[in-house]
Amino acid sequence: MGKYGTIARLHELLTTRQISCAELAKKYLDAIETDNGRLNAYVKATPETALAAAEKVDAKIAAGRPIAPLEGIPMTLKDNISTAGIETTCCSKILKGYVPIYDATVWSLLKRQNAVLLGKTNMDEFAMGSTCETSRFGGAKNPHDTGRVAGGSSGGVAAAVGGNLAAYGLGSDTGGSIRQPASFCGIVGFKPTYGAVSRYGLVAFASSFDQIGPITQSVEDAALVYDAISAYDEMDSTSSGRKEPALPSLGNDIRGKKIGIAREYFDGVREDVNGAIRKALDVFRSLGAETVELSMPSLKYSLPVYYILACAEASSNLGRYDGIRYGYQTAHYTDRNDMVCKTRSEGFGAEVKRRILLGTYVLSAGYYDAYYKKAQNLRGTIVRAFENAFQKCDLMLAPTVPMTAFASGRTAKDPVETYLTDICTVPVNIAGLPGISVPCGTGADGMPVGLQLIGPKFSEAAVLNAANRYELAARESSFKAVKAGVSL
């Protein structure tokens, strides 16, 4: 696909009638047939849905009517975004066979623009994991090296977009689940401000952290998709509504902008990753940005705070899977209580069960104050630390992940060690801030490295603009091409 199968380029191909929308959709569906076995990005393909939308778009084009930027663009949704009539299982056995009867708000917004849904993509079970390997279907593979993980939890979306099996996708980010796999797969992952995008229809993991966002091939695409999904939603009480569209501000000068570097973000970061980030900083300086050194000691509590609070919320959110109204039910039981316990024990995987148990523990009588309440107050402390930091700078820059994508099959030996990979991504979720991961070259192993830009609440336009400035300035050196999927 030339060099990049970006949304803008596909839109141009469609409007100049170089390819019909149906042909385009078929190319992607064919590529999924061929390459998904290798990447394990999709857990369900939806060719009828895709082709039906594509035909509508072709009819519009044939009638000479203009099409919107996202119309007819082949895309994917993480398997935790509800799609009426299409199985949505969070890659968990417990939701096996569950077919939603309503659409997530983000999906109805995109559907209205005739988005071409190619299928639902792989993820860690209930978004709990950093490798995609807790999925009932096994992990998604990294398109740069299929011996390595695509990352998680939105590993399937990242593998699909990184492997040219979709132009873009929507993932969800609770502790880094959009940015981390985007970083591992060498593409762009954007987590908006908490409340900027409706959560209605996103199967909840941790309600006060979860946020839907785009995974794309370019920052411009991320802005385009963000603008399309960030409408105020009546159905979500925590929906704030977008303050300003991001796309029009791309191209603004970043001269004189202050970029904060908190030293805590660089503790334990692998040397080659650190090197790639430092090089990226030079690019920012060359664009006229200034850097400001910061210290945020409370960041060291981010991981335990995140795991306590997210697991507490998850333990409550996942209580509803009892085998009665939807999803899996155990085959044999002695009474109702036994049915519920067996259904849950057989339906949930090991990592999900561990987190439910931890969450139950930290909320239970006698432990609430020591864990849950304490963690809430530390969350407040971290929120305040970011507020103070943004007094001194406009944006912050950090690695997305302290390492590059690691080899498959390493997960779950040691849960705590796996948790540590989230160290640079969770603070953004704790404080409800917008954060983006942009490719910034490769590590010593040749695998992509991502840099993370973080802004104050509702500064998505500024975050996307700075990322876009960097991407354009560093493009040749920051991206690594992939031989997989559709080529046009």
Place this chain on the structure above:
Amino acid sequence: MVTHEDVLKIANLAKLSVAPEELDGLTKDMNEIIAFADTVSAASADVSDFDNINGLSNVFREDVPVPSYRREDILKNAESSEDGYFLVRRRR
């Protein structure tokens, strides 16, 4: 230290059954995760009553009915239903 008994109690609250052969491993995992979580107890927070990340208030819905869903859709995903009810059979 979390004991076998604690794990069983928590599992009962969470409606998860723990097979005897899982108990050792799970208790070990739990202890490791809780030791990790314990780092917060030593920390000092300069905020004392934080519990709301969205910072919003008074987001309400008007009291106006809209038609409910069709019952066949409501029951569609259930393992069993009978006479319009969700059904849990006594045993299976």
Place this chain on the structure above:
Amino acid sequence: MNYELVCGLETHVELATKTKIFCSCTTEFGAEPNTHCCPVCIGLPGTLPKLNKAVVEYAVTAGLATHCEINPDAKMDRKNYVYPDLPKAYQISEYDQPLCRNGYVELASGKKIRLTRIHIEEDAGKLVHERGNTLIDYNRGGVPLIEIVSEPDIRSIGEAAEYVEQLQAIMRYIGVSDCKMQEGSLRCDVNVSVRPQGSDRLGTRTEIKNMNSFSHMTKAIQYEMDRQIDLLESGEDVVQETRRYNEETGCTEGMRGKEDANDYRYFRDPDLVAIRVTDDMVAALKAKMPEGPQKRLARFQTEYGLPEADARLLIDRRRIADYFEAAAKGTKNPRTVANCILGPIFSRLDSDAAKDEFRVSVSPENLNALVGLLDAGKIRKNLVKSTLEKMLDTGKPAAAFLSEKDLAGVNPDDLRKICEQAAADNPNAVKDYRGGKEKALKAVLGAVMKMTRGRANPQEAEKILTQIMKA
């Protein structure tokens, strides 16, 4: 030893909103199972709650009517427990920041039963047990409730019943609930303990769940009191537990098993935002609040001159009190209006349910017009009742049954002729009267009234008859 009852109540009242607390499904009672449901109220994955504004308004109004402090900074919490009637495995409720606190309800004796709190929460679905199978209907799931928690200030079964009646009257009055115990829109959990008379220590209490009728409640408290006294008398301890009232045996029984897992793991619901009740909101709700039953009772006696017993019967139901006030508007004869309601109208509403409904074919305006004729002297009092009966039979206004002759009364010449005729028809009475028996005149007067079908002015007729009979 003499023991006294120490009792507090948790009363769940279903609010009279049109829609559920977190979704737009109707709250109507009595529909086919699972027909008032949507993805939100059956807890489908990914759904989110959105708080119904009317729920907050009703709850604050309930708090104001029971002298509560209104919490300016309330929030919603999750109460986690797994049970099939609870589709999300948690109930959204209020834990440590309820909307209303520190109120009271005053009994007729002047004693105040203190209220600890009033909070809002969602109702659960309904389970039907059949041959060991469980059938679930979520129509009631998500119907808004207020839970009204009293302090243990109640000292007798009579006080307990009066407290609930008062709550019922208040809630109906301010329109926040119809409080129909038979439909479950008012349910009580009763905390019962006993202690030696005069002691100020609290005994161990038990909680009797889900009382849905007055008679069950009073029987259950009596049984539980007796049971606890027996235990104490025989030197045993009362065990703190939750009990259920068995309607068939009239006994309370321990609910084993449900207890062992009661650790609700409350925490703030992250899907909902803060509720900030401003002074302006409170002022607006206060201004909209109807007068409470106690005030109205006093006013009906002073303003309309009604006897207390009659006033009580009228204010018992707000609908009836409102009807009375509309019908009595501007009249000189409010007691006649009251008698019309308590007589002919009530005799057609023979059950409590019928009185609750208060379906009357005569509008208060038509009753007001009928009494207006009396005020204007156009009809006699004794014609009011018979005309009202006809109006109730047909739903037509008074004018339909009163001829011009009725409305005009009887002219004086005609009246004299009729009186003469009546005297002639009753020679014995005339003789008795002339012999000194003054009462005999009444018999002749009765005949006159009969002949004029009540249209004659009895004072006028009496005057004429006196002249005739003395002659």
